[in-house]
Amino acid sequence: MSQAPDYPLELEPEDLSPYRRGTSGVDYVHSFRSPRAGPHVMINALTHGNELCGMRVVKRLLDLNIRPVCGALTLSFANVSAYQCFGPKRLDARFLDRDFNRLWHDDLLQEDAQTIEARRAHEMLPIVRTVDRLLDLHSTWHALKPFFVLPKLAKTRALADALGHPRRQLFLPGIRHEGYHLIDYNAFGQDDAGAVALIVECGQHFARSSVDNAWQTAVRMLQVCGMIETAVAVNLLAAAVVPADSAIERFEIVQPVIAESDHLEIVGSYAGFDAYPLGACAAMDGQKPVLAPFDEAIVIAPRPSPAKGQQAFAWGRRVA
Ligand SMILES: [Zn+2]
Numbered sequence: 001m002s003q004a005p006d007y008p009l010e011l012e013p014e015d016l017s018p019y020r021r022g023t024s025g026v027d028y029v030h031s032f033r034s035p036r037a038g039p040h041v042m043i044n045a046l047t048h049g050n051e052l053c054g055m056r057v058v059k060r061l062l063d064l065n066i067r068p069v070c071g072a073l074t075l076s077f078a079n080v081s082a083y084q085c086f087g088p089k090r091l092d093a094r095f096l097d098r099d100f101n102r103l104w105h106d107d108l109l110q111e112d113a114q115t116i117e118a119r120r121a122h123e124m125l126p127i128v129r130t131v132d133r134l135l136d137l138h139s140t141w142h143a144l145k146p147f148f149v150l151p152k153l154a155k156t157r158a159l160a161d162a163l164g165h166p167r168r169q170l171f172l173p174g175i176r177h178e179g180y181h182l183i184d185y186n187a188f189g190q191d192d193a194g195a196v197a198l199i200v201e202c203g204q205h206f207a208r209s210s211v212d213n214a215w216q217t218a219v220r221m222l223q224v225c226g227m228i229e230t231a232v233a234v235n236l237l238a239a240a241v242v243p244a245d246s247a248i249e250r251f252e253i254v255q256p257v258i259a260e261s262d263h264l265e266i267v268g269s270y271a272g273f274d275a276y277p278l279g280a281c282a283a284m285d286g287q288k289p290v291l292a293p294f295d296e297a298i299v300i301a302p303r304p305s306p307a308k309g310q311q312a313f314a315w316g317r318r319v320a
Helices: 052-063 106-111 116-128 154-163 208-224 230-237
Strands: 029-033 040-045 072-077 133-140 147-150 168-171 196-204 249-258 264-266 281-285 288-291 297-300 311-319
Touching (some): 040 208, 052 072, 052 196, 133 208, 196 208, 208 230, 281 311
Parallel strands (some): 147 168
Antiparallel strands (some): 029 072, 249 311, 264 281
């Protein structure tokens, strides 16, 4: 049995107050427009307040004065209120009132003008509505191997393929039991609309390597969407070249695993994506083994210390 590991705080929260006054009219949201026509690309950080790698990457892009050669570029810090509560005693400052990344549906937004996260979503909504390509930068509690999270749409998969880093793609199930992500909002989730959005999970929340992963994907996004010249991208990538590993692997979620006790522990590594043969023991839920329900079952996204009744991880499978 492997004990859930502790993770050192390799990244420090930084003062974002110099970035408060955005150029978009919305605090912490910076938009830059080129005179040449082109898409509106958004790179967003801090959808979750304790996910520091995105903050570092968006801050670096702002410090470098990156400007789009065509279209428009928006660089944003979303849930700054939660982020400002982050610290060694509040490592879990993911959100304050409700998860900012579970409310992106017009019905849900209409119902809520009160919570901190819904108010922030309402502020950002006029900008989000005009975005053609969105990269939402995230990280995970466990040191998962980096992966994209995306709806199972051909247009989104094509963007993930073009970005090329990371090499793992996790397709969301069709039904959103827990609510709607920013990348689900309106046109992003519609097959016949042009707008495309995806999440990249860059590694452990507090790991320096997560910044390198986030940087690599963000710069590729700028390059692939025509925001910056290739030569500029090559220069920017030189700061953090992550070795490209192997072929693209795609996964889909088959079923959640709900903890039946307060002590569910993974048997193998907490890096995720381990494959188990049918009937193999992947976790111990108290005294009860959690067995792979089918052959080549993949452990997806183990969560930190799940309580009884909470999702501990999901079973997934590879897809072509
Ligand atoms: Zn997140």
